[in-house]
Amino acid sequence: MSSLPETTAVGALRSRYDRLAAEGAIVPDPHQAKVVAALDRLLSDLQARPLDNRPGFFTRLFGGGRDEAAPRGLYVYGTVGRGKTMLMDLFLEAAPVEKKRRAHFNDFMADVHDRIGRHRAAVKAGGASGDDPIPPVAKDLAEQAKLLCFDEFSVTDIADAMILSRLFTALFDQGVVLVATSNVAPDDLYREGLNRQLFLPFIGLLKRHVDVLDIGGTQDHRMAKLDRLPVYLAPLGPDAEAQMDEAWAIATEGQRPAPATVDVKGRKIAVPQAAGGAARFQFADLCSQPLAARDYLAIVERFPTIFIDGIPILDAAQRNEAKRLILLVDVLYDRHATLVASAAAEPDDLFKGRPGSTEAFEFARTASRLNEMRSAEWRAAQDEREAH
Incomplete structure (x- = not known):
């Protein structure tokens, strides 16, 4: 479990970025600077609207908590070697969220499928109920992490593509905030995939819950x-x-x-x-x-x-x-x-x-x-x- 930083002031990420540049650890890049600014805005939003213990959609619907939207996440895309992962990791370290998780997207989806399999086995054994494993899996994931940071968001597996819309609808309803890096824009995810029309609702869902930013540049x-x-x-x-x-x-x-x-x-x-x-x-x-x-x-x-x-x-x-x-x-x-x-x-x-x-x-x-x-x-x- 990560420990919370004592304070997260506006511009904290930019200050850290500038220190690394001054130390020669990174090469300053104006394309990266605009991502830093966007992540700093998200840090400020997270400070103002804490995610931990935020009630989910159904709790709010029936009067059990605040009806306050979670901050919008961020989806940063661009070619390899542009520093996207480094910036996301700096953000994750500074994020004032106790329950946060960083994962490669493919590893996360492998975990999701494992959880789905365990739920179905539990239903078969009489230890759980419900034909649809997505809601309980999403609930467990949201209880464990309110901030999800995905490295290399890429959809190539049809099994992933077919559940993403329902899975993330449930996660966003639980107040989860997403930050992701990718080599492709959202509209290009799963571009040549089988039955892609069934995947398209996820792209619309993603755009409603994250700001999309092209890091730009070509220098690796x-x-x-x-x-x-x-x-x-x-x-x-x-x-x-x-x-x-x-x-x-x-x-x-x-x-x-x-x-x-x-x-x-x-x-x-x-x-x-x-x-x-x-x-x-x-x-x-x-x-x-x-x-x-x-x-x-x-x-x-x-x-x-x-x-x-x-x-x-x-x-x-x-x-x-x-x-x-x-x-x-x-x-x-x-x-x-x-x-x-x-x-x-x-x-x-x-x-x-x-x-x-x-x-x-x-x-x-x-x-x-x-x-x-x-x-x-x-x-x-x-x-x-x-x-x-």
Whole structure:
């Protein structure tokens, strides 16, 4: 449970932002400044209209509490690397709300589906009643958090899309305030999704309860710094470790790395360290586990910047690990992901299997792709794609 700040004055977030800029921790950005101003206004509203213990819609309807609307939330969208997550985390730290929750949106929805499953099991066992699990699930969620902060709001799963309108209608009726970051505007959520017309009411609901703000700009501050560093470090040793840590600090600037999970068809893949759109793994985390293309795709869709520590020299005895590395690099390459890796050898010397074998032939392509992905031309092309 978070502790409340003693005071939250108007402009508190801007003061914190200016201090970080003066310390050199962040690069001042006028596009970010307008988001800071919007978040400061929300902090002021939260100070004036506290969320904790605010009665829900039905309590107010029947005379059990104040009929006072909750403050409008905020939905901030824009390209990756614009500082959206960093600003949301600064806001969350300052928010004068005891019951607050920060989550990646996909993790939150996985929790919602788990709760729905438990409710249905309880109904079947006679421990709960009601055919519709959404109202009791929303009630429990609202009791646990009156302020929800979502990182990377993105709807790709039809199961999520079909319940969002009803779920958030219930959450907003309970007085929950939403702050979210996303790479897309609300109107572009679930754009190519199956049965999208059934999802459209959620977009209207969202716009009624949040202010929408385009952070603007195209400069990815973190990647601009990262572009100045080597992204394939060999051989392994203290120097490579130090450079990996330096690159990781840049890629996660202004964010707190923490363990995370990626949900793939009900399975959870552990991510040892994650912050915003960056994730860091040991080689064994990705290539010594029984992971497949679907798993790597899910990881890269969630985290477009991947760090891999300790890629070893592989031989015929590590055939499975080699095949997974081949598959992983193919996914990273095809999805134009940013890869930062430390390895025991240069790409062309990573595989010592039998010459002429299938693995040796396939790994030659992997080595070529690793060399291309570390090149200045590849990284410049990534910047160009981001700009468009």
